[in-house]
Amino acid sequence: xxxxxxxxxxxxxxxxxxxxxxxxxxxxxxxxxxxxxxxxxxxxxxxxxxxxxxxxxxxxxxxxxxxxxxxxxxxxxxxxxxxxxxxxxxxxxxxxxxxxxxxxxxxxxxxxxxxxxxxxxxxxxxxxxxxxxxxxxxxxxxxxxxxxxxxxxxxxxxxxxxxxxxxxxxxxxxxxxxxxxxxxxxxxxxxxxxxxxxxxxxxxxxxxxxxxxxxxxxxxxxxxxxxxxxxxxxxxxxxxxxxxxxxxxxxxxxxxxxxxxxxxxxxxxxxxxxxxxxxxxxxxxxxxxxxxxx
Numbered sequence: 001x002x003x004x005x006x007x008x009x010x011x012x013x014x015x016x017x018x019x020x021x022x023x024x025x026x027x028x029x030x031x032x033x034x035x036x037x038x039x040x041x042x043x044x045x046x047x048x049x050x051x052x053x054x055x056x057x058x059x060x061x062x063x064x065x066x067x068x069x070x071x072x073x074x075x076x077x078x079x080x081x082x083x084x085x086x087x088x089x090x091x092x093x094x095x096x097x098x099x100x101x102x103x104x105x106x107x108x109x110x111x112x113x114x115x116x117x118x119x120x121x122x123x124x125x126x127x128x129x130x131x132x133x134x135x136x137x138x139x140x141x142x143x144x145x146x147x148x149x150x151x152x153x154x155x156x157x158x159x160x161x162x163x164x165x166x167x168x169x170x171x172x173x174x175x176x177x178x179x180x181x182x183x184x185x186x187x188x189x190x191x192x193x194x195x196x197x198x199x200x201x202x203x204x205x206x207x208x209x210x211x212x213x214x215x216x217x218x219x220x221x222x223x224x225x226x227x228x229x230x231x232x233x234x235x236x237x238x239x240x241x242x243x244x245x246x247x248x249x250x251x252x253x254x255x256x257x258x259x260x261x262x263x264x265x266x267x268x269x270x271x272x273x274x275x276x277x278x279x280x281x282x283x284x285x286x287x288x289x290x291x292x293x294x
Contacts, residue, residue, distance in 0.1 A: 031059050057183040066149055067142035069182065070163045070172035075251055078103050079114060081130060085122050088130075092116045094277070095252060096266065099160045101173060102134055108170050110162055113137050139164050142171055150179045203277070209266065212239030212273030223280060226259045238263075239273035249273070 035056050042052040077095045079088055081104045092100065098117075101110045112134025122128055138161040140149060153159065153176045163171045199211035200222060210219070219225060219238040227241070235241040242256050242263060243249050250256065250265040250273055257263070266275040 031062065035059055054183050061146040061179075061182050064146045064182065065142060066140055066144040066146070066161075066163045066174050067171060069146070069178045070142075070174040071178075072172045073107070073170050076101060076107075076173055077252065078107055078110070080104075081111065085119075088119060089123075092119055094264070094266065099175075101137065101160070101162060102130075110137055110170060113160055137162055140174070141166070146179055146182060149174065150176070153179065207277050207279040210238065210263075210276045210278045212237065212268075212275060214238045216241055223261050223278060225261060238276070242273065242276075 038047065038052055038055055041047050042049055047055070077091070077097060078101045079091060081102050083091075098115065100114045100116065102112050102114050103109050104111050112131075113136070114130070114134055118133040121133060122130065138152075138156065138158050140152070140161045140163055142163055142165055144152075144163075149161070153161075159176045160173060161175075162173050165171045199214045201209040203209055208223075214237060216227075216235050216238055217232055220227060220232075231241055235244065246254070246256055249268065252265050252268055254265045255262060260281045262279040262281065264277040264279070265273055266277050268274060
């Protein structure tokens with residue numbers, strides 16, 4: 001005996017596809033025409049705005065390559081195979097990636113990929129060599145299409161690949177997350193904490209993790225920042241003021257000093273600073289350091 005609920009469900013699905021196909025007949029001839037048809041379908045509530053956004057991302061991926069979305073080589077966070085454990089650990093904590101390209105000699109000579117979690121094994125086993133923890137590195141050409149790149153990530157279970165130019169030089173790196181963000185938009189990570197959950201967090205070493213969009217007046221109050229009187233008239237956020245003061249959008253790892261306060265960029269996205277590490281230095285310590293340099 002047939003399920004009485006199955007027929008209406010089939011009819012609903014059939015109705016959806018029938019209405020959707022109406023927008024695709026005659027078939028679009030170009031990607032832009034297809035996106036326009038999908039936009040019209042969204043206007044008539046046949047597909048959701050979220051579905052439209054993802055479908056448009058998938059369609060536009062067809063013309064994009066690894067070089068279009070990679071992190072350029074000068075901005076890569078890489079680890080030196082010969083660096084002391086403490087230096088490696090500091091960089092891993094500061095940059096907050098899960099995977100790092102590892103080089104030997106020069107940054108161009110990438111010899112493997114290190115998982116951040118594997119670095120802790122060195123702490124438990126001091127005799128263990130870092131080289132033994134490295135995972136194979138995958139290289140892809142700049143011209144690698146994003147469809148092919150995503151398929152390669154999935155089939156080979158890679159999450160990071162190095163991008164090389166036609167001469168075999170390192171151009172940058174690309175991750176699976178970079179590709180997926182072309183479809184679903186920015187993927188929030190451990191630094192992306194909702195605004196209502198706070199924007200200043202005390203860290204174990206006495207420094208603070210501070211949101212780039214922290215209200216500038218609150219930043220001045222919290223860290224006793226000595227800024228020009230016009231700062232509050234011209235800027236709303238800490239990140240906006242620092243970017244203006246530096247003359248460019250800061251890159252991850254860049255440091256800016258405001259008097260006795262050090263601001264280190266932890267994360268940037270969308271052309272803006274998302275998180276700083278803020279370290280307040282006592283005035284007495286500053287004077288001691290200046291005296292020792294004299």
